[in-house]
Amino acid sequence: MGRGRHTVNLVAERRGTSDAPRLFIVCAHLDSLNSAGDSNARAPGANDNASGCASLVAMAHMLLNQRLLHDVRFILFGGEEQGRLGSKHYVDGLGREDRERISGVVNLDMVANLKTSRPSVIFEGDDVSQGVMDALVRAAATYTSLQTYVSLCSTSSDHASFIRERLPAVGAFEGQGDVSEDQRHRESDTPERLDFLLHREITVSVLVWLAEQVLGLEGRSVPGRIGRTTP
Ligand SMILES: [Zn+2]
Numbered sequence: 532m533g534r535g536r537h538t539v540n541l542v543a544e545r546r547g548t549s550d551a552p553r554l555f556i557v558c559a560h561l562d563s564l565n566s567a568g569d570s571n572a573r574a575p576g577a578n579d580n581a582s583g584c585a586s587l588v589a590m591a592h593m594l595l596n597q598r599l600l601h602d603v604r605f606i607l608f609g610g611e612e613q614g615r616l617g618s619k620h621y622v623d624g625l626g627r628e629d630r631e632r633i634s635g636v637v638n639l640d641m642v643a644n645l646k647t648s649r650p651s652v653i654f655e656g657d658d659v660s661q662g663v664m665d666a667l668v669r670a671a672a673t674y675t676s677l678q679t680y681v682s683l684c685s686t687s688s689d690h691a692s693f694i695r696e697r698l699p700a701v702g703a704f705e706g707q708g709d710v711s712e713d714q715r716h717r718e719s720d721t722p723e724r725l726d727f728l729l730h731r732e733i734t735v736s737v738l739v740w741l742a743e744q745v746l747g748l749e750g751r752s753v754p755g756r757i758g759r760t761t762p
Pocket of ligand 1: 579688
């Protein structure tokens with residue numbers, strides 16, 4: 532995206548029934564980049580970041596017929612690869628009321644490339660998002676077979692735009708390793724290189740967290756309430 536070009540954020544919201552609804556956000560970036568070729572080179576972006584977008588759509592679908600207690604926003608950001616432009620713009624435009632209501636943000640970015648021998652997930656946040664990270668780790672441990680890692684070094688991707696403003700955001704990524712060659716920002720980032728079991732497990736982790744929050748289900752069986760968890 533060069534000078535004078537435009538990008539968009541796509542925002543969808545479901546309202547809860549609470550008199551004092553908290554606000555939860557699930558987001559992913561919609562743009563993709565090929566940093567190896569010229570500006571016309573193909574950038575399929577299957578893992579980075581169609582995988583995160585697909586997780587988000589699956590979660591929105593799972594909550595479709597549920598009566599929500601709290602508000603949820605699903606956001607697909609533009610311009611992430613040029614320096615988180617979409618999320619910075621969005622956070623800059625948040626009003627005081629929304630800022631005070633935001634109780635958790637999870638950003639999915641690259642969640643389907645199996646790079647470790649055992650499927651794993653990294654939750655990346657900051658002290659302001661420790662509670663969200665803890666809940667995500669609990670959800671993954673209870674409902675998936677993923678190995679979980681946490682990181683307090685949140686320098687990359689759109690959750691950093693929220694953390695910069697002291698909003699409780701966490702990034703979810705596939706575990707990092709050297710089992711497969713990294714296809715990020717290359718023409719070879721294509722669907723056949725994705726691991727759909729890993730993708731489903733990371734999606735389930737975030738979906739369980741989201742359902743616990745917006746349905747007010749703390750301590751009750753989440754999959755029993757929302758049904759099948761296969762995206
Ligand atoms: Zn990305």
